[in-house]
Amino acid sequence: MKKTSTLSASLLVALGVSLALPVSTLAQNGPSTSIASFDKALVNWYNLSPEVEQVQGVSVNRVYQELLPTRTPKRKMVVAVIDSGIDILHEDLQGRIWTNAKEIAGNGLDDDNNGYVDDVHGWGFLGNAKGEDIKFETYEFVRILRKLQLTYGHYPSLQKVPVAKQQEYKQYAAAKKAYDEELAKQQKNQQSLANFSQVLAKVEGIIAQHLGKKDFTLAELKGITTASEDVLRARAWLVGRYDLGYTPYSFQRMLETSDLFLNQHLNLTYDPRSTIIGDNPEDIQDRQYGNSNVTGPRPDHGTPVAGVIAGVRNNQIGIDGIAQDVEIMALRAVPQGDERDKDIALAIRYAVDNGAHIINMSFGKSFSAQRSLVDEATAYAESKNVLIVHAAGNDASNIDEAANYPTKKRTDGTLASNWLEVGANARLLDENLCGEFSNYGKLTVDLFAPGVDIISLAPGNQYHKMDGTSFASPVVSGVAALVWAYYPELTAVELKEVLLASTVQHPKQKVYQPNLASANKRKVAFTALSKTGGIVNAYQAMLLAEKKVAEKGVKN
Structure with missing residues (x-):
């Protein structure tokens, strides 16, 4: 079952992300x-x-x-x-x-x-x-779109479709709309995650340089005291993300799942069924x-x-x-x-x-x-x-x-x-x-x-x-x-x-x-x-x- 995410809703809003994850990943830590x-x-x-x-x-x-x-x-x-x-x-x-x-x-x-x-x-x-x-599959609307787009992709509207085919055209149109919306959302999410990753890398670099080590705990982060405004700003930003629900594990899962959406779930050419099983899924x-x-x-x-x-x-x-x-x-x-x-x-x-x-x-x-x-x-x-x-x-x-x-x-x-x-x-x-x-x-x-x-x-x-x-x-x-x-x-x-x-x-x-x-x-x-x-x-x-x-x- 899909939808909802591994990070808190408030952090997702802060990230500008509406990424949906499998329910099995809905945890902040591994x-x-x-x-x-x-x-x-x-x-x-x-x-x-x-x-x-x-x-x-x-x-x-x-x-x-x-x-x-x-x-x-x-x-x-x-x-x-x-x-x-x-x-x-x-x-x-x-x-x-x-x-x-x-x-x-x-x-x-x-x-x-x-x-x-x-x-x-x-x-x-x-x-x-x-x-x-x-292991991975596309979404159903991707499969519907893949099946019907050659038949109906050239029709500008329902009125142009033969009456006998209009019900199927409606299914195609609904699938196309869902696909276009989800693809745009996931592409936007991927960019938001990339932007967050850049800021995160810079902030963690400042903290790592201050502490003298790359890997540090949340307690060590919160315990930082310094006169450096750059370090204090970096500390405040990262602590704020943790307060909103960020953890390295959950964020990594979001990155992986973002790739999964675009490479498998929403990929019109991805069809593991035909190569692994080879049946007729409609029969x-x-x-x-x-x-x-x-x-x-x-x-x-x-x-x-x-x-x-x-x-x-x-x-x-x-x-x-x-x-x-x-x-x-x-x-x-x-x-x-x-x-x-x-x-x-x-x-x-x-x-x-x-x-x-x-x-x-x-x-x-x-x-x-x-x-x-x-x-x-x-x-x-x-x-x-x-x-x-x-x-x-x-x-x-x-x-x-x-x-x-x-x-x-x-x-x-x-x-x-x-x-x-x-x-x-x-x-x-x-x-x-x-x-x-x-x-x-x-x-x-x-x-x-x-x-x-x-x-x-x-x-x-x-x-x-x-x-x-x-x-x-x-x-x-x-x-x-x-x-x-x-x-x-x-x-x-x-x-x-x-x-x-x-x-x-x-x-x-x-x-x-x-x-x-x-x-x-x-x-x-x-x-x-x-x-x-x-x-x-x-x-x-x-x-x-x-x-x-x-x-x-x-x-x-």
């Missing part, structure tokens, strides 16, 4: 081998309770402490994580990775005849049988591709998503995931760039056919070229009693109005009844409760969940602090798995209704409406930002699930 390096108040805060600890977590610890000491779950839950790839060897996911019991690892055969060879822990839809994998029947590598070249996004859901609890290392009796089915279908609708549709169908109860989808885009493929797949999941949980996105947009795919609303106007759309909230009950990046929508976003300052897993037995609805979505998936393990008598739709009806409400709380583009913040009621106006709560959901199941005449 990964750490231990959670001890993070603020203790942030570790596992999403598991805490508004009633007990006065933070806006989802009361998971309270469930385990008060409701479940003498109970055992009725079933093991399988949550399919459709994402960028997962480090299934991570120390905090051991015993939590789904295994296809019908498949014999490494024998090169499709033992269970499900169409996938050696799919022991899931499937990678971004590679080929030779082990080659797609759902052309499915003889992929490989059993569920980690892939960029597990930096799917790994923390899996950690929030299923990180081993109380093992004295790392974090505590939400659901204890759960296995993660790893489905790699999201490159760095926009995912293909066909891959997502096939991943959904794989999850349903291979026993997933819940599908977590922490990705999104503004165009959908083969939307019907995903609509058909979600309808299939709906028919098979599978719950879908989707991250609302990180554009600070009202997605009642702005396009955001995939979506619960299908092309025929019907709504997927098994779908939950999730926005991101912060830890404290104040005006910053809603994540400044989070998409919202009174009609489209169902509820909120913790997605700010989330500490979760990073590849290679590391940990990282991140922001994004990408991490709010697995909070809801984790809560859903926790509740459904004890109340499997509920259908997916009934479980969804339980989660919606049991949200924690803050009817008087005014919050800053997400708006990354403006320094002028506007306050709105938190209840106005989603359908329920509340935050998912595991404790209240368990109580309501108990009541619902009793009403169905089932004893627990």
Whole structure:
């Protein structure tokens, strides 16, 4: 899932930058081998309770402490994580990775005849049988433009296009507009970053000369005392940048991502799909591709998503995931760039056919070229009693109005009844409760969940602090798995209704409406930002699930 940045909004304004980064980079510093390096108040805060600890977590610890000491779950839950790839060897996911019991690892055969060879822990839809994998992709509007520009590029207006072709021309025109705007923005960003780099180099050179060393700490910077006005000015400027959110790590990530935007995401000639996979991305029947590598070249996004859901609890290392009796089915279908609708549709169908109860989808885009493929797949999941949980996105947009795919609303106007759309909230009950990046929508976003300052897993037995609805979505998936393990008598739709009806409400709380583009913040009621106006709560959901199941005449 794209959008929002690794630096604070105030620093971005100061830089003149509107650069969008993958959610997995939304941290000021790099990964750490231990959670001890993070603020203790942030570790596992999403598991805490508004009633007990006065933070806006989802009361998971309270469930385990008060409701479940003498109970055992009725079933093991399988949550399919459709994402960028997962480090299934991570120390905090051991015993939590789904295994296809019908498949014999490494024998090169499709033992269970499900169409996938050696799919022991899931499937990678971004590679080929030779082990080659797609890491970067273009945006969907780039692919649409590339496909249609030769046909429609010479038409001056819609009126000149034959009536039978006007709908396709509109898609072309929208893609062209998005491309032109994004390209101009990223070129401007690149220049702003280059200008900042020049000033930064000069300032750091002055400080390095004063201190007699090139590498210095923030404490050493702040401790400088001198009569030199040049050094004091350099010190003040650099300290000011740190105060706004600058770190060398985050700025380097911005530089790298700026190059990525221009060289891959927005490059009309970049087409890794044709060289690595060679399929027809528009034909759902052309499915003889992929490989059993569920980690892939960029597990930096799917790994923390899996950690929030299923990180081993109380093992004295790392974090505590939400659901204890759960296995993660790893489905790699999201490159760095926009995912293909066909891959997502096939991943959904794989999850349903291979026993997933819940599908977590922490990705999104503004165009959908083969939307019907995903609509058909979600309808299939709906028919098979599978719950879908989707991250609302990180554009600070009202997605009642702005396009955001995939979506619960299908092309025929019907709504997927098994779908939950999730926005991101912060830890404290104040005006910053809603994540400044989070998409919202009174009609489209169902509820909120913790997605700010989330500490979760990073590849290679590391940990990282991140922001994004990408991490709010697995909070809801984790809560859903926790509740459904004890109340499997509920259908997916009934479980969804339980989660919606049991949200924690803050009817008087005014919050800053997400708006990354403006320094002028506007306050709105938190209840106005989603359908329920509340935050998912595991404790209240368990109580309501108990009541619902009793009403169905089932004893627990």
